[in-house]
Amino acid sequence: MVALVGRPNVGKSTLVNALVGEKVSIVTPKPQTTRHRIIGVLTRDDVQIALVDTPGLHTSQKTALNRVMNETAVASLAGIDLVLFVVEAGQWRADDAAALARLEKLNTPVGLVVNKTDRVADKTELLPFIEDVAARRAFDFVVPLSAQKADNLDALIQECVAYMPEGPYLFPEDEYTDRNMRFLAAEAVREKLMMHLQQELPYSVAIEIERFDTSGEQIEIHACIWVARDNHKSIVIGRGGAMLKKIGRAARLDLVDRLGQRVDLRLWVKVRDNWIDSEASVRDLGH
Numbered sequence: 001m002v003a004l005v006g007r008p009n010v011g012k013s014t015l016v017n018a019l020v021g022e023k024v025s026i027v028t029p030k031p032q033t034t035r036h037r038i039i040g041v042l043t044r045d046d047v048q049i050a051l052v053d054t055p056g057l058h059t060s061q062k063t064a065l066n067r068v069m070n071e072t073a074v075a076s077l078a079g080i081d082l083v084l085f086v087v088e089a090g091q092w093r094a095d096d097a098a099a100l101a102r103l104e105k106l107n108t109p110v111g112l113v114v115n116k117t118d119r120v121a122d123k124t125e126l127l128p129f130i131e132d133v134a135a136r137r138a139f140d141f142v143v144p145l146s147a148q149k150a151d152n153l154d155a156l157i158q159e160c161v162a163y164m165p166e167g168p169y170l171f172p173e174d175e176y177t178d179r180n181m182r183f184l185a186a187e188a189v190r191e192k193l194m195m196h197l198q199q200e201l202p203y204s205v206a207i208e209i210e211r212f213d214t215s216g217e218q219i220e221i222h223a224c225i226w227v228a229r230d231n232h233k234s235i236v237i238g239r240g241g242a243m244l245k246k247i248g249r250a251a252r253l254d255l256v257d258r259l260g261q262r263v264d265l266r267l268w269v270k271v272r273d274n275w276i277d278s279e280a281s282v283r284d285l286g287h
């Protein structure tokens with residue numbers, strides 16, 4: 001079990017997907033994309049690595065949703081064989097320091113992953129940055145890589161393998177995630193919403209799958225998009241339903257691709273007042 005932790009947007013989910021070779025976790029250019037603990041399973045030769053993707057740790061804990069996301073990330077550190085602390089090359093921020101501080105009392109080995117090395121044009125700038133971050137904790141190893149360009153991933157896998165205890169596989173060999181199709185469908189919709197919406201809206205939608213029927217020729221999926229305010233509803237629907245149509249189409253294409261079957265996806269938008277500020281609502285909506 002290997003947990004990937006770090007501040008939002010450093011590329012944890014991109015890295016899990018790249019290592020597993022499947023889209024396990026959604027990715028967007030916006031911070032705070034991942035909200036759940038999601039496992040991606042890499043099985044190769046006689047080694048299986050369960051990669052635990054976590055929500056980005058952040059200090060702006062404005063809402064109950066923010067707090068639950070941080071709690072989810074911290075709780076993911078239990079029962080882990082190795083932690084990968086992920087940072088972005090050349091970008092050390094206050095949230096990185098806060099995330100690293102959360103690992104202070106941890107007895108688990110921690111490796112440092114410096115992601116997005118492709119962004120650094122002048123590679124001589126990389127070494128001083130790595131040295132600076134590496135000096136902040138006695139890391140068990142350091143691997144610079146680019147998750148997006150799949151550069152130096154094997155070096156990371158090699159490091160991880162050394163920390164895996166001997167034993168039977170935790171997951172069947174042909175399984176690449178602990179999440180079911182229903183969850184993947186909800187996440188596909190949320191990914192498109194996060195990509196197309198602006199300001200606070202990406203952070204105040206939640207998806208509930210109300211119907212997931214695989215008995216027919218095509219998979220029938222009914223998803224409810226929960227928003228936190230009345231005026232958000234019309235933004236998500238858009239003029240003449242244009243926004244909802246755009247999101248639905250993109251999510252459907254994505255799902256057809258991943259499920260390998262025709263998909264009939266229908267979306268509804270409903271308001272649950274300030275759900276992001278109520279811990280009960282946040283949990284009720286699957287977080």
Ligand SMILES: Nc1nc2c(ncn2[C@@H]2O[C@H](COP(=O)(O)OP(=O)(O)OP(=O)(O)O)[C@@H](O)[C@H]2O)c(=O)[nH]1
Pocket residue numbers: 007008009010011012013014015026027028029030031032033034035054055056057115116117118119145146147148149
């Ligand atoms: N150039 C470059 N961009 C990357 C790389 N890895 C990730 N990204 C981009 O960084 C952004 C954030 O990636 P995510 O994988 O969602 O980051 P995350 O750490 O999971 O973020 P949260 O879920 O919000 O905590 C996306 O736009 C990715 O495409 C990389 O190696 N190089």
Ligand SMILES: [Mg+2]
Pocket residue numbers: 012013014025026033034053054055056
């Ligand atoms: Mg993520």
